[in-house]
Amino acid sequence: MRPPLRLVRIARALALAIAALPLAAPAAEPRAVADPERHDPLLPLVLRMDRYLQQNESGGVVLDPRWVLNETEAVRLSVTPQLLGYAELYRLRATERFRQDIVDRADYLLARFDQVRSGTVFDGMLGYAFFEAWDATGDARYFDAARAIVVELEAQPGSELILNGGLMAAMAFAAAYRLTGDAEAERLARVVLTGLPGYQNADGSFPHWCPGSEDVSYTDWMAMELILIQRRLDDPLITPMLESMTAFMERRVDATGNTSYEEPCPEKQGCTIYYWSVASGCSIDYDTRAFTNELGYSLLLLDHFRSPRYDDVMRFTLALERGGTFADKWDFWPPPSDPYYPWTAADTSVVNISVNFWALAAALPGRPETRPGSAAWGLDGGDPAGGRRPIALAAGGAPRAAARPTAPVLASAAPNPSRSGFEIRFPGGSAGAAEVAIFDAMGRRVRTLSAASGAGGLVARWDGRDDAGLECRGGLYFARLGAGAETRSVRLLRLR
Secondary structure: OOOOHHHHHHHHHOOOOOEOOOOOOOOOOOOOOOOOOOOOOHHHHHHHHHHHHHHOOEOOEOOOHHHHOOHHHHHHOOHHHHHHHHHHHHHHOOOHHHHHHHHHHHHHHHHOHHHHOOOOHHHHHHHHHHHHHHHHHOOHHHHHHHHHHHHHHHOOOHHHOOHHHHHHHHHHHHHHHHHHOOHHHHHHHHHHHHHOHHHOOOOOOOOOOOOOOOOHHHHHHHHHHHHHHHOOOOOOOHHHHHHHHHHHHHHHEOOOOOEOOEEEOOOOOOOEEEOOOOOOOOOOOOOOOOEOHHHHHHHHHHHHOOOOHHHHHHHHHHHHOEOOEOOOEEOOOOOOOOOOHHHHOOOOOHHHHHHHHHHHHHOOOOOHHHOOOOHHHOOOOOOOEOOEOOOOEOHHHOEOHHHOOOOOOOOEEEOOOEOOOEEEEEEOOOOOOEEEEEEEOOOOEEEEEEEEEEOOEEEEEEOOEOOOOOEOOOEEEEEEEEEOOEEEEEEEEEOO
16 A cells, blocks of 8 residues: 555655765774774764764754755754764763753754654654653653653554554654653554564565565664664564664675665576665655665664674765765765655755764764763864864863864855755955856756856856756756866755
8 A cells, every 4th residue: 555645755754865976985994893992983973973063053953954845854854863863972971062962952843843743653753852852851841742742653553553664653662661661652662563574575674665675775774773772672573683684784785885776686687686665666665775874874783783894884984974974875866857856966964964973873882982081082182083173072061162173165055955046156266257157967058157256256146047048947056167277166956
């Protein structure tokens, strides 16, 4: 049966990810899996992501610019994972600053409680987040919000408590059970887990929507849900499922850390097996390949079982990271005609950064470098950023403003995204006029503009029309300034 379109849209948004092609992975020492004192770049990476979030907060949260496309989903997939990531860090190191990061985001969600709820099983992540906020702060408002969501989840029909949606509800049920001893929440969490093995494919993978289809991204994400549930509710079904999922992912990841989404059929020429749902026969799904938040799920799962593939995926992840940020996808961009194209075309995806921040922070418990006095936190002269400036925390955990590096001056456009036009700025540059070319996502020039000297550089304005005066379709465009040997560009997301 085809699920309601609203549920499809909500579930689809959970897989947002990366638009930069993979660079050569930096050399790294092989991971000594058996050595509990091994060096690992995980905590430095999480702290670089924390630094990005701290520097880009507005009103205590960081929102993806594409919130104008769907504010409810954007808030749910940025603010909520940020809260959950900080809850993991606070569990490791209970500073006032991490606590305030939780409070800022919980208050933001509480003020928009009706707006960020869907009335479906997918509200489980929100309920789970409010329970985490209550656990960290003791604020009864967060408990009341979490409990209200659990009551709604308990009323969901059993047919909804399956696969990814069921596991999202089970996250809230497991948290309610651990923190309050709620017997009904425990029962329903186990109902979800009992029904799950029937959907697992023989190779360890899971479908997203259609039983029998295979999907790498959602197998990874469901593994993260199971790991978090297992930390709050011991159930004998979880470990065997996770072991099979790990074996599946180890076969899908190569020695470079990249993920393969298809392979030839054994002993059958001209046949291909696909590991993304829509290609494997699920017509109601979409292209889930190469989203960067998938890498965060992979790292958590592979680390959970101390898989040697962890090192490969970590090197690949670091090759895509830029100062704690990630683009949407690293490959397999959908065509502009795909309705989800605007969610897969950003250089810096706050959604993917937020989800990765949560997944990677969740992998930190129990590591020696996460001990409160460890220099890896950036204290006592330690540098967690691998040569980059660490976050300097003052007494009480408050960040010192002086620790924030000066951001480079880059080309920019505002508003971006836009339904009308863009003001494009190229700081610096030569005085006088210059030519700015607008290209579509296929590399075709659609408009040539003149840029004039303005405050601090060159300014051009594009009204969204091509050289013939016709309105350009919605999608990704590039504004490129050629000034002698120097070429600079900026991405533009046009909405229709």
